[in-house]
Every structure is written in C-alpha cells, then in structure tokens.
Amino acid sequence: MRKLYTLLFYLALPLILIRLWWRGRQSPGYRQRVLERLGYYSTEKLSPNTLWLHAVSYGEAVAAEPLIAALLKQYPDRPLLVTTMTATGAARVTQRFAGQVIHQHVPYDFPGAVKRFFAHNQPSIAIIMETELWPNLIKGCMRNRIPIILANARLSAKSFKGYRKMQVITRSMMNRITVIAAQSQSDAARFEKLGATHEQVKVIGNLKFDMVPRPDLWEAGLEWRGEIGNRPVWIAASTHPGEEEQVLEAHRIILAQQPNALLLLVPRHPERFDRVAELCQALNFSTERLSEKNLPQPSTQIFLVDAMGLLPKFYRAADVAYVGGSLVPIGGHNIIEAASAKSAILFGPHMHNFTAIAEQFIKVNACETVEDSKSLAQKVINLLENPVHRQALIQAADQIVMESTGALEKTVREISLLLSQRDSIQFADPVHTELFL
Numbered sequence: 073m074r075k076l077y078t079l080l081f082y083l084a085l086p087l088i089l090i091r092l093w094w095r096g097r098q099s100p101g102y103r104q105r106v107l108e109r110l111g112y113y114s115t116e117k118l119s120p121n122t123l124w125l126h127a128v129s130y131g132e133a134v135a136a137e138p139l140i141a142a143l144l145k146q147y148p149d150r151p152l153l154v155t156t157m158t159a160t161g162a163a164r165v166t167q168r169f170a171g172q173v174i175h176q177h178v179p180y181d182f183p184g185a186v187k188r189f190f191a192h193n194q195p196s197i198a199i200i201m202e203t204e205l206w207p208n209l210i211k212g213c214m215r216n217r218i219p220i221i222l223a224n225a226r227l228s229a230k231s232f233k234g235y236r237k238m239q240v241i242t243r244s245m246m247n248r249i250t251v252i253a254a255q256s257q258s259d260a261a262r263f264e265k266l267g268a269t270h271e272q273v274k275v276i277g278n279l280k281f282d283m284v285p286r287p288d289l290w291e292a293g294l295e296w297r298g299e300i301g302n303r304p305v306w307i308a309a310s311t312h313p314g315e316e317e318q319v320l321e322a323h324r325i326i327l328a329q330q331p332n333a334l335l336l337l338v339p340r341h342p343e344r345f346d347r348v349a350e351l352c353q354a355l356n357f358s359t360e361r362l363s364e365k366n367l368p369q370p371s372t373q374i375f376l377v378d379a380m381g382l383l384p385k386f387y388r389a390a391d392v393a394y395v396g397g398s399l400v401p402i403g404g405h406n407i408i409e410a411a412s413a414k415s416a417i418l419f420g421p422h423m424h425n426f427t428a429i430a431e432q433f434i435k436v437n438a439c440e441t442v443e444d445s446k447s448l449a450q451k452v453i454n455l456l457e458n459p460v461h462r463q464a465l466i467q468a469a470d471q472i473v474m475e476s477t478g479a480l481e482k483t484v485r486e487i488s489l490l491l492s493q494r495d496s497i498q499f500a501d502p503v504h505t506e507l508f509l
Contacts, residue, residue, distance in 0.1 A: 073240045074207050081181060088180065098343035101159025108177040111188030118174065122151045124195035125223075126178055130160040130380075131406065132201040135224055137168060138282045138480050139199070144172055146484060153193055157204075160342065160380065167381055181206040190216050197490055199223050203231060210245045214499050219250040219490045223483050224279040226255045227262040228403065228424045235266055243267035250490060250497060253483055256428035274486070277479030278429065280408045285384050290413065293388030299367055300334070304456040307336040307390035307415070309383055310397055310405040316348055318399050318445040320355055320374075325449035327373060330456060334368060336386050338377040340396060340405070345378035352376065387413035391462065392455045394418045394448060397425075407433060411469035416455050416462045418442055432476075438468035 089106075096103035107113075123143055127133040133156060143152055154169070155178035156162045165175050176193075179185035186208045198213050198220045205222075213220050227235075235242045246267035253276040254260040260273045297305065306326075308319040316339070323335045339348045345361075352359040358373045362382075368375040377386055387393055393415035398404040403425030410417050417439040423430040433439040440455075442448040455462045490497070 073238075074211070074244070077207060077241060078181075078183060085180075085182075095159075095343070099159045099341075101162055104159075105177055109180050109185070110182070111179040111185030111192075113176065113188075113192045115174070118151050118153060118193045118195075120194045120196060121149075122153050122193055122195045123147060123197055123199070124153045124155070124193065124218075125199040125201070126155045126204060127161060127165070127201045128156060128178075128204045129158040130164050132156075132204070133161040133164040134283075134406070134409075135280050136201050138284060139223065139279060139483060140169060140173065142480055142484050143487070144169075146488070150196075153195060163380060178209075181208045183208050183212075186212040190218075196494065197221070197487065199487060202226055205235075205242075205245050207241050207245060210248050214248050217494075217497075217499055219494055219497050220248065221251040221253060221483075221486060221490060222249055223253050223487075224255060224276075224479070225252050225263065226259045226425075226428075227266075228427060229262075230403070230424050232262045232266070239266075246272075248499075251486055253479075253486055255479075258428055276482045276486070277476065278408070279479045279483065280406055281473055281476040282478070282480035283408070283412065285409075285412050289382065289385040290388045293385040293413070296367070296385065297389040301370070303370075304330050304333045305336065305390045306333065306392040306394065306452050306456065307338065307386055308394045308396060309336075309338045309387065309410070310340040310395065311337065311348075312340055312397055312400050312402050313344070315396055315400045315402075316351055318448065319394065319396075320352065320357065321445040322449035322452065323357070323374065324355075325446065326452055326456075329453055333456070334372065335374045336377055336390055337374055338383060338386065338396075342378070342380055345376065349376050349378070384409060384413055387415050390415050392416045392418065392452050394442070394452070398422045399442070399444070399448070404430065407439065408473065411438070411466075411473050414466050414470065416440075416465040417469060418448065418451055418455075420448075432472060433469060436468050436472065438465060438472055440465065 092102050127136040152173045154165050154173045155176050156165060157178055179189045190212050195218055198218050200222050202224050252263050252268055252273045254273055255278045257275055260275050263273050326333050339345060352374050358371055360368050360372045361376045361378050363378045387410050393410040395405050395407045395410055398420035401422045404423035407417050420442055440451050442451050
C-alpha cells in the first residue's frame with residue numbers, strides 16, 4: 073500500500089508544483105526555497121542532537137509557540153529546527169522566533185526527499201504537532217531511530233473516518249509513533265481505534281491553553297480601542313469564503329439597530345485580503361484597511377485587519393468575538409485565544425476540528441452559538457446591549473482557561489523522557505530497512 077501511495081505521489085508531482093506556483097501569485101512565500109520541499113538544503117548540516125518540531129500551517133505554528141519557547145529555555149545548547157508546509161506558517165515562525173530557531177520547509181513525502189532531509193538535519197527527536205502524518209516521513213524516522221511524539225494530538229470524527237479508509241497505511245503509521253500526547257479522551261479513543269496501543273496514547277491536554285499572550289499586543293489593543301471612542305465593536309476572526317457574506321449580512325442587521333457599530337473583519341488567509349475588501353465595498357459598506365490607516369474614521373462601518381499576527385490585539389479591542397470557520401464547514405478555529413483576550417465568544421455549528429473545546433465552553437455557558445447571519449446579528453446585538461450577560465460569558469471562559477493549563481509542562485516532560493531513553497527505545501522497523509525508491 074505504501075509503495076502504491078508513493079507511486080501516486082510521484083505521478084502527482086507536476087500538479088503539486090503547478091499548484092505551488094499558482095498559490096505563489098498572491099503569497100510569494102510559496103515560491104521561495106522550493107528546493108527545500110524536495111529535500112535540498114543550502115544551509116550547513118545540523119548536528120545529531122538537533123530537536124525537530126513540525127507545525128504544518130499557521131494554526132499549528134501558533135499552537136506550538138509555548139512549546140518552542142519552553143524547548144529553547146530547557147535545551148539552550150541544542151539546535152531547534154522548526155518545519156512548516158504553508159507560507160503563513162513559515163512567516164509566523166520566522167516572525168516570532170527569528171534568530172532563535174532554524175526554519176525549513178518540510179519535504180514532500182517522496183522517499184528521496186525524506187532521505188535527504190534526514191541526512192542533512194539528523195534530528196534526535198521528531199515533535200509533530202496535532203495530526204500531520206505522512207507515511208514516508210514516519211518511515212524515515214524509524215529508519216533513522218528517531219522517536220516520534222505527536223504533540224497536542226487531535227483527531228476529529230471527520231478526520232478519523234478519512235484515516236479509517238486507509239487502514240493498512242494508518243495502522244502502520246500508528247505502530248511507528250512512540251508517544252501520542254492527545255488533547256482529550258475522545259481524541260485518545262480515536263487514535264486507539266486506528267491502531268495505536270493504550271500504552272502509546274496519553275491524555276495530556278491542549279497546549280493552546282498554555283499560550284501566554286503578548287502583553288504588548290493586549291496593551292496595544294486597549295489603547296487602540298480607547299482612541300476610536302465609545303463605539304460598540306465586534307470582531308469576525310479567521311473568516312473563509314462564503315462566510316464573509318454571512319458576516320456582512322449580519323453587520324447590516326446590526327447597523328439597523330446600532331448605527332455606530334464597528335466590525336473588525338479578519339480573513340484567515342492573507343491572499344484573500346484584497347478580495348474581501350472588494351466584497352465589502354461592492355456591498356456598499358464604508359470600509360477602511362489597517363494597511364492604509366491605523367484607526368478607522370467615525371463613519372467607518374468595517375475595519376479590515378489585513379495583517380498577520382495581530383489577532384490578540386484586535387480580540388482585546390472587541391466587545392464580542394465571532395470565531396470563524398464555523399458558519400461554513402471548515403471545522404472552526406481556536407476559541408481559546410479569544411477567551412484569553414476577554415472577548416465574549418460566538419461560533420457557528422461547524423466546530424468539528426475543536427469539538428472537545430467547544431463542548432467544554434458550551435457546557436458552562438462560556439460562549440454562545442449561532443446558526444446563520446440572522447442569529448449571529450441577534451446574538452451580537454444582545455451582547456453589545458447587555459454588558460452584564462457579556463461579562464458573565466467572559467468570566468466563565470476565563471475560568472476554563474485558568475483551570476485547563478498544564479499541557480505544556482506534561483508535553484515537555486514526555487519529550488525529555490524520550491530524549492533520555494532514546495537508546496533503549498524499541499523501534500517498529502529494523503534500522504536497515506530501506507525506503508521504497
């Protein structure tokens with residue numbers, strides 16, 4: 073099965089490269105260091121005591137930040153290699169940890185590229201964030217006797233069904249992972265159903281609860297809010313195609329009752345900033361962009377946050393936060409960041425990527441859910457007009473955040489244990505097993 077998978081991957085290479093070039097039209101990062109994606113690196117080889125952490129995209133890179141900071145502190149003499157797949161993930165890592173970590177693009181899952189990656193970097197451990205499983209990359213770890221920890225591991229019901237369809241390959245990968253540090257008991261159970269043993273899987277908790285917000289961004293958010301005056305402010309964060317239209321319809325309803333209301337609109341992907349700005353203008357909203365002006369005018373109805381890395385600032389500036397990817401079947405985004413910034417939280421019905429966290433917040437009335445643009449508008453209006461209810465949501469969410477920390481310490485402990493026991497770990501595959509070429 074893995075040989076067939078690899079053959080199909082090779083046949084798809086021209087399409088993969090075309091897609092990379094196409095995405096690079098609006099996100100130039102996709103056209104930079106392309107050879108790294110094929111396992112060719114221009115930098116010097118890394119030492120065998122290198123720590124390797126892989127965070128596929130922007131969301132995983134953000135979730136990995138407390139872990140990266142903890143590893144830098146605990147292992148100051150070890151190089152820390154951080155790999156990503158997306159341009160936004162790469163930008164986040166280099167922005168936050170410039171000069172502290174080594175960043176590379178992870179190779180595509182071709183055996184040759186994987187072999188060159190390990191020959192060049194020689195990591196002593198693989199820390200893979202959440203659920204980024206590639207058969208040849210996992211196989212390469214085993215061949216080089218590199219223990220694997222799946223950190224902050226989650227597996228939604230939808231992803232579980234997908235992996236279940238490739239049972240032969242999936243079970244083989246599960247057998248080769250050393251430790252699965254699951255976010256919740258539900259995640260742990262799904263990993264075990266895919267073939268992981270009970271000994272492999274440990275319920276650690278969610279690293280996102282251990283994220284320490286940057287005080288400068290929160291202070292900037294409060295200062296920014298103070299400068300725009302006494303206006304009701306709500307934010308729609310990490311929105312996607314098909315979702316902005318619903319958010320804008322909701323804002324039109326809100327303006328009918330709250331003419332002074334301001335919407336902070338933050339699309340998930342930077343290559344869509346221009347498109348979303350055009351949509352706002354086409355629907356006759358008075359719109360300004362952060363890239364053009366730091367503060368909105370009193371008459372501005374929508375302020376488009378067309379910059380990356382500033383979400384905590386604008387969460388802090390808002391009274392109510394709608395967390396996107398949830399009115400369309402994307403699976404939702406991280407609501408913990410909004411909770412930490414003390415915004416009252418709303419999200420839609422599609423939260424399958426964050427089921428456990430969403431249920432946790434719903435259970436203790438730390439958020440409210442919406443179904444469509446009309447219910448979104450009504451919930452925002454209610455929260456803007458009812459500060460007591462709004463504060464009750466914020467306090468309940470704040471309590472969850474305070475009570476749910478600790479995953480970072482447990483994850484670092486598991487990593488330290490693997491490093492200390494590396495020589496005695498029994499790997500699933502013989503060391504001499506060659507990758508299929």
